[in-house]
Amino acid sequence: MEAAIAQRVHYPSWVDCRKFERKPHGSLRYSQRIKEEKRFRGVALAHLQPERRNDRRGSVSSEVSCSDNNSAALLQAGSVHPFDEDLILKSKAEEVKPYLYGRSIYLVGMMGSGKTTVGKLMSKVLGYSFLDCDTLIEQAMDGTSVAEIFVHHGESFFRGKETDALKNLSLMYQVVVSTGGGAVIRPINWKYMHKGISIWLDVPLEALAHRIAAVGTNSRPLLHDDSGDAYTVAFKRLSSIWDERGEAYTNANARVSLENIAAKRGYKDVSDLTPTEIAIEAFEQVQSFLEKEETMEIPDGDL
Ligand SMILES: Nc1ncnc2c1ncn2[C@@H]1O[C@H](COP(=O)(O)OP(=O)(O)OP(=O)(O)O)[C@@H](O)[C@H]1O
Ligand SMILES: O=C(O)C1=C[C@@H](O)[C@@H](O)[C@H](O)C1
Numbered sequence: 619m620e621a622a623i624a625q626r627v628h629y630p631s632w633v634d635c636r637k638f639e640r641k642p643h644g645s646l647r648y649s650q651r652i653k654e655e656k657r658f659r660g661v662a663l664a665h666l667q668p669e670r671r672n673d674r675r676g677s678v679s680s681e682v683s684c685s686d687n688n689s690a691a692l693l694q695a696g697s698v699h700p701f702d703e704d705l706i707l708k709s710k711a712e713e714v715k716p717y718l719y720g721r722s723i724y725l726v727g728m729m730g731s732g733k734t735t736v737g738k739l740m741s742k743v744l745g746y747s748f749l750d751c752d753t754l755i756e757q758a759m760d761g762t763s764v765a766e767i768f769v770h771h772g773e774s775f776f777r778g779k780e781t782d783a784l785k786n787l788s789l790m791y792q793v794v795v796s797t798g799g800g801a802v803i804r805p806i807n808w809k810y811m812h813k814g815i816s817i818w819l820d821v822p823l824e825a826l827a828h829r830i831a832a833v834g835t836n837s838r839p840l841l842h843d844d845s846g847d848a849y850t851v852a853f854k855r856l857s858s859i860w861d862e863r864g865e866a867y868t869n870a871n872a873r874v875s876l877e878n879i880a881a882k883r884g885y886k887d888v889s890d891l892t893p894t895e896i897a898i899e900a901f902e903q904v905q906s907f908l909e910k911e912e913t914m915e916i917p918d919g920d921l
Contacts, residue, residue, distance in 0.1 A: 703894040710901035711743035717908050720791040722746070722814035725900075726802050726870050728856060729838050730829045731819040732893060733796040739897040741794035750796045754783045764798075768839040777804060784810040799859075800840075802866040815907065817900050818870035822877060823860060825888050827853035872903035 725733040741748035752764050759767060767776045780798055787795055788810035801807050831848035841855045876888040879899045
């Protein structure tokens with residue numbers, strides 16, 4: 619495994635994205651516009667709320683009156699029907715999309731963290747394409763699987779192909795990218811991913827090990843090991859990978875912590891979270907990042 623861990627990169631470069639679609643001058647500030655748009659959406663959501671049902675995780679809110687923070691309040695109460703979740707996700711995506719200016723989204727995270735599952739949901743509601751970096755590498759290698767690339771060419775060769783794929787992706791707009799779990803370890807990859815907005819799906823190792831033990835490790839060469847109980851083996855391997863690269867994930871623009879979402883919703887376990895709830899949180903974290911980005915000084919050279 620590559621030992622080099624990316625150093626923290628402080629200033630993402632948006633140069634190309636601004637060329638793609640520049641922020642309108644003289645418009646309302648981002649946060650102010652978001653607040654106004656939320657007010658309108660709150661009213662719209664009020665007409666769309668289906669009847670609350672007592673069929674999810676035992677907790678039922680009484681009729682929730684519509685307000686600016688209707689969607690957030692519903693989610694925090696832990697009483698959202700899946701139909702509501704879908705509406706909230708769509709609404710969140712619509713709030714955020716105009717401020718992405720076409721920038722792509724890069725999901726980073728450990729193997730099994732849900733980059734593909736959550737990424738597909740996000741791409742759908744954004745009207746973006748979805749691309750999986752590992753799949754692009756396999757296509758570039760005439761269909762050779764990632765596992766075979768590791769066996770026949772070694773990890774270092776694979777990492778080179780991964781960087782090539784990210785370089786190509788960085789030239790694209792309006793794509794949600796599920797990156798490989800190890801894409802974070804090379805600093806050059808961050809240069810490419812920072813052309814868009816990166817989101818780290820931060821999932822506890824125990825939950826990852828459960829997911830991976832359930833689906834097997836055939837397609838995940840760094841975890842593959844037939845000896846012993848699948849959960850224990852996966853947990854051990856994930857722990858040592860985490861020790862090597864945990865820090866590198868913090869380069870992402872936004873962090874989606876499943877533990878934090880579960881705590882906010884009052885769930886005991888992160889496994890109670892649906893991919894849609896995670897995608898909603900991802901948009902909220904992107905929103906926070908965009909608000910901070912707005913206050914960032916743009917160096918003259920980048921304009
Ligand atoms: N929120 C969730 N709750 C429970 N299981 C999930 C959740 N999200 C994803 N999974 C399951 O975990 C497994 C891994 O998910 P997924 O393929 O989306 O992760 P990934 O980050 O793309 O993985 P990798 O980088 O290893 O390809 C899948 O079996 C998926 O169904
Ligand atoms: O975490 C990793 O290093 C990897 C994750 C997978 O997505 C693949 O990119 C490959 O198996 C390596």
